[in-house]
Amino acid sequence: MELSERKLKILQAIITDYVTCAEPVGSRSIAKKFDLGISPATIRNEMSDLEEMGYLTHPHTSAGRVPSDKAYRLYVNTLMMKTHLTKVEKNIISNRLKSNVSEFELRIKDAASILSEITNLTSFALTPTKNDDVLKFIKLLPVDQKTVILMIVSSKGKITNTALKISVPFNNDNLELLSKNMTYNYQGRTINEVLKDSIIKDVHLDISAMSLLADNVMPNFMKTLEEMLNVNLYMEGLTNIFNIPEYNDLKKAKQFLEMLDKKEELTKRMLEREDGIIVTIGEENLDETMKDCTVITATYHIDGKPVGKIGVIGPTRMKYDEVTSIMEYLSENLSSAFQLECKEGDEEEND
Numbered sequence: 001m002e003l004s005e006r007k008l009k010i011l012q013a014i015i016t017d018y019v020t021c022a023e024p025v026g027s028r029s030i031a032k033k034f035d036l037g038i039s040p041a042t043i044r045n046e047m048s049d050l051e052e053m054g055y056l057t058h059p060h061t062s063a064g065r066v067p068s069d070k071a072y073r074l075y076v077n078t079l080m081m082k083t084h085l086t087k088v089e090k091n092i093i094s095n096r097l098k099s100n101v102s103e104f105e106l107r108i109k110d111a112a113s114i115l116s117e118i119t120n121l122t123s124f125a126l127t128p129t130k131n132d133d134v135l136k137f138i139k140l141l142p143v144d145q146k147t148v149i150l151m152i153v154s155s156k157g158k159i160t161n162t163a164l165k166i167s168v169p170f171n172n173d174n175l176e177l178l179s180k181n182m183t184y185n186y187q188g189r190t191i192n193e194v195l196k197d198s199i200i201k202d203v204h205l206d207i208s209a210m211s212l213l214a215d216n217v218m219p220n221f222m223k224t225l226e227e228m229l230n231v232n233l234y235m236e237g238l239t240n241i242f243n244i245p246e247y248n249d250l251k252k253a254k255q256f257l258e259m260l261d262k263k264e265e266l267t268k269r270m271l272e273r274e275d276g277i278i279v280t281i282g283e284e285n286l287d288e289t290m291k292d293c294t295v296i297t298a299t300y301h302i303d304g305k306p307v308g309k310i311g312v313i314g315p316t317r318m319k320y321d322e323v324t325s326i327m328e329y330l331s332e333n334l335s336s337a338f339q340l341e342c343k344e345g346d347e348e349e350n351d
Contacts, residue, residue: 001053009036010046011055012079015067019317022245024064069282069316072294076279076320083325089118093330097337104158104338109234111300111310111334116237119323121314122260126270127232128307133158133191138182140175140217148175150217152224154191155303160228164220168212178213182221191225233267235260246315252292259289260313275299275306277324282316294318298331302338310334 013034014025027044030036036043047065050056055074056065067075085093096114097107105127112125134155141149143163148170150162186194238257247253260266269287273280278297285291290313297311310331312323 026064083321112234112236121312122237125234126309135186140179166216298327300331301335
C-alpha cells in the first residue's frame with residue numbers, strides 16, 4: 001500500500017495532535033482542528049490504512065488512534081521541520097553557559113540543568129571520555145607550609161585541582177622546579193601513557209634532587225590521573241516525569257526511575273551512541289528498559305573534536321522538532337563556551 005501525500009498529511013496531523021493533547025486521536029477531531037479539505041469519513045478510511053501499514057495503533061479502551069514508533073521515525077526522518085528557539089530560550093542558554101564558571105564539570109552539569117528546564121524532560125550530560133586526553137601542563141601552588149594545590153590541565157579543557165598534604169619542607173622554588181619537570185616529562189602524553197610505570201621511573205630519575213618532595217607528590221598525582229579517566233554522568237529533571245501523562249501510573253514512573261538509577265549501564269549505553277544529533281525511538285533502543293522511551297543525544301566539541309554528550313530521555317510522545325532544535329543550539333553554544341575557555345587558558349599559560 002502506498003503512503004500517499006494525503007496519508008502523510010493526516011499522519012502528521014495525528015502526531016501533532018497526539019503530542020500536544022496526549023489523547024488518542026479520532027477522525028472528527030482531525031477534521032475540526034486541521035484544514036485538510038476532506039471529510040471525517042475519508043480521514044477515518046485513511047487512518048484505517050495507516051493502522052494496517054503499522055503507523056498507527058488502536059488502544060482497546062479508545063476509539064481513537066495513537067502514533068506508533070514507526071510513525072515517529074517517519075516524522076523525525078521526513079516530516080519534522082526545524083523550529084526556531086525563542087529569544088528567552090536563547091538568552092537562557094547563552095548567558096548561563098558564558099557565565100564565569102571556573103570548574104569544567106560544573107559547566108557540563110549546568111548544561112544538563114538548562115536542557116531539563118527548557119524541555120521539561122529528564123536530561124543528562126556526560127563529561128568527556130579521557131582515554132586519549134593529552135596533558136597540557138602541571139602546576140604546584142603553595143597554600144600553606146604543609147599544603148599545596150596540584151593543578152592538572154588537559155587538552156580537552158579539563159582542569160583538576162587537588163589539595164595535597166606535604167610532610168617535608170618546601171619553598172616556591174622547589175614547587176616551580178618540580179612543576180616544570182613534571183610538565184616537561186608529561187606534556188603531550190595521554191593519561192593512559194602517563195600511568196605506565198616506565199614513565200614514572202623516568203620522572204623520578206629526573207627529579208632525584210627533590211626526591212622527598214617528589215615522593216609526596218607523585219602518588220597523589222597518579223591517583224588524580226586515574227580519577228580523571230572516569231566519565232561522570234549528570235542527571236537533571238528526574239521529577240519532570242510526574243508532569244507527563246505517560247507516567248501517571250506509579251508503576252511506570254517507578255520503572256523509569258529505576259532505569260535511570262543504573263548509572264553505569266546508562267553511561268555505557270550513551271557512550272556507545274554515534275556523534276551528532278541521534279534519536280532512538282521505542283523499540284530502536286537496545287536496552288529492554290528503554291523500549292517505551294525516546295532517547296535523544298547531541299555531541300559537544302572541544303577544538304573541533306567530539307568529546308562528550310548531552311541528552312534527554314522521555315516517552316515516545318515528544319516534541320521532537322523543539323527538543324532536537326534546542327539540543328542542537330545548546331551543544332553548539334557549549335562547544336563555543338569551551339573553545340573560549342581554552343583560548344583564555346592558553347593566554348594565561350603563556351603569561
